[in-house]
Amino acid sequence: xxxxxxxxxxxxxxxxxxxxxxxxxxxxxxxxxxxxxxxxxxxxxxxxxxxxxxxxxxxxxxxxxxxxxxxxxxxxxxxxxxxxxxxxxxxxxxxxxxxxxxxxxxxxxxxxxxxxxxxxxxxxxxxxxxxxxxxxxxxxxxxxxxxxxxxxxxxxxxxxxxxxxxxxxxxxxxxxxxxxxxxxxxxxxxxxxxxxxxxxxxxxxxxxxxxxxxxxxxxxxxxxxxxxxxxxxxxxxxxxxxxxxxxxxxxxxxxxxxxxxxxxxx
Amino acid sequence: xxxxxxxxxxxxxxxxxxxxxxxxxxxxxxxxxxxxxxxxxxxxxxxxxxxxxxxxxxxxxxxxxxxxxxxxxxxxxxxxxxxxxxxxxxxxxxxxxxxxxxxxxxxxxxxxxxxxxxxxxxxxxxxxxxxxxxxxxxxxxxxxxxxxxxxxxxxxxxxxxxxxxxxxxxxxxxxxxxxxxxxxxxxxxxxxxxxxxxxxxxxxxxxxxxxxxxxxxxxxxxxxxxxxxxxxxxxxxxxxxxxxxxxxxxxxxxxxxxxxxxxxxxxxxxxxxxxx
Numbered sequence: 098x099x100x101x102x103x104x105x106x107x108x109x110x111x112x113x114x115x116x117x118x119x120x121x122x123x124x125x126x127x128x129x130x131x132x133x134x135x136x137x138x139x140x141x142x143x144x145x146x147x148x149x150x151x152x153x154x155x156x157x158x159x160x161x162x163x164x165x166x167x168x169x170x171x172x173x174x175x176x177x178x179x180x181x182x183x184x185x186x187x188x189x190x191x192x193x194x195x196x197x198x199x200x201x202x203x204x205x206x207x208x209x210x211x212x213x214x215x216x217x218x219x220x221x222x223x224x225x226x227x228x229x230x231x232x233x234x235x236x237x238x239x240x241x242x243x244x245x246x247x248x249x250x251x252x253x254x255x256x257x258x259x260x261x262x263x264x265x266x267x268x269x270x271x272x273x274x275x276x277x278x279x280x281x282x283x284x285x286x287x288x289x290x291x292x293x294x295x296x297x298x299x300x301x302x303x304x305x306x307x308x309x310x311x312x313x314x315x316x317x318x319x320x321x322x323x324x325x326x327x328x329x330x331x332x333x334x335x336x337x338x339x340x341x342x343x344x345x346x347x348x349x350x351x352x353x354x355x356x357x358x359x360x361x362x363x
Numbered sequence: 364x365x366x367x368x369x370x371x372x373x374x375x376x377x378x379x380x381x382x383x384x385x386x387x388x389x390x391x392x393x394x395x396x397x398x399x400x401x402x403x404x405x406x407x408x409x410x411x412x413x414x415x416x417x418x419x420x421x422x423x424x425x426x427x428x429x430x431x432x433x434x435x436x437x438x439x440x441x442x443x444x445x446x447x448x449x450x451x452x453x454x455x456x457x458x459x460x461x462x463x464x465x466x467x468x469x470x471x472x473x474x475x476x477x478x479x480x481x482x483x484x485x486x487x488x489x490x491x492x493x494x495x496x497x498x499x500x501x502x503x504x505x506x507x508x509x510x511x512x513x514x515x516x517x518x519x520x521x522x523x524x525x526x527x528x529x530x531x532x533x534x535x536x537x538x539x540x541x542x543x544x545x546x547x548x549x550x551x552x553x554x555x556x557x558x559x560x561x562x563x564x565x566x567x568x569x570x571x572x573x574x575x576x577x578x579x580x581x582x583x584x585x586x587x588x589x590x591x592x593x594x595x596x597x598x599x600x601x602x603x604x605x606x607x608x609x610x611x612x613x614x615x616x617x618x619x620x621x622x623x624x625x626x627x628x629x630x631x632x633x634x635x636x637x638x639x
Binding site: 145148149150151170173174176178179180181182183184185186188189193197198200201202203229245246249255 | 382383384388391392395396398399402403406407471472473474476477478479480481482483635638639
């Protein structure tokens, strides 16, 4: 099996606070790997290190065989990234958002137009394509963002809390799209979430993080079996391995951001 | 190595786009960022007009009143005419110096993170944004210039000089916009950014030759004014638009260029740190 993301003893501190304390895991090509954990567990920090936004303090991480620190430019060519906040430019139309991204990704001419139109259609956004994005619903924005992130057919797609702040219908829509995209493009997906049941249905493997440490990793079935209770739900699994579900930290900015998203989605 | 494994019927088109590097790509990236900013502007064109109101007030009210005070030699033109290039430059600086606020806003929204995770050279991000600020400034300056001309302020309309003035307006805006992005990368929050922005704009404005010549300043202020890039922008614009004589254009353009290059270098280094 081809390993596409390799993480070894990755560490990151912010001042005195150690956000990620030596985390290791691998992701195979085409696999969906879920990072689960309460707010402040280090999920977003890991994603930011793997997407070259934040240099690790120590340890090693490679994406598509490239080192995230020394070969950052290479890594950026083979990944797609959808950050936690709804991050499309509201002043531009859906089509413009796609076109600017496609140009920056180095797509040209007919190929560029074809990919943009195919993806807009796939995301059911073709009717809204000429509208400014500030008129979109949260689910539509999320679909547009995912479309932008896969324009260059990345080998790994990073999704940070892809469904946070979305209503249940929009959330289901996003998961369906991701499942389908994965089938078509055979890309590996790394997602972070704190919706346990959703992780159960979409992830091939799950890693549970708590206080910056990888507590356990395995397939959903393996994790359930480990609790000794065959009928365990993912919530049970989570409580079993982290001890306390309600012990959710989260820094001020994180909380502010989630509030901000919820507010924008009304 | 990338894709051939997947080249089976339905997914035959699924091929990762590998972007090459090089100076041509760099220029395309810069222009794409400029295009993005201009498209945004096209959807919200009113900002250009609202931003032109304040400078016009300076010219029409302050300028007219002070034209009666003949405190120093304006080179044979009214004070209102003398100060017009100063006000044009000031409006460019005021707009550009708060440009970095959009960087912080984009960071909070997650837009910046997305761009930083894309295969775009950092210098293209910084220069693209700064050039877009330059084009914005140019639109704004054109409006003020036309209003000034309509109200009877005598300005030179020599095409070559106007073109040169446009170039210098862009240079000035690029410098102040990049400076603004540097400040944003250091302070990281809107509140602190606004504080610093307000703290430095007025001193930069007063410690320049925008409203009065450097020759009447006390010695210490002269030193400040002579390292202030705004002075060189005003000097060039005054030469091009008022006197029609570009006596020290080499120094003006040279210093602005060096300032832009330095600011871009520092900005490119610091810009990705906004997200950390």
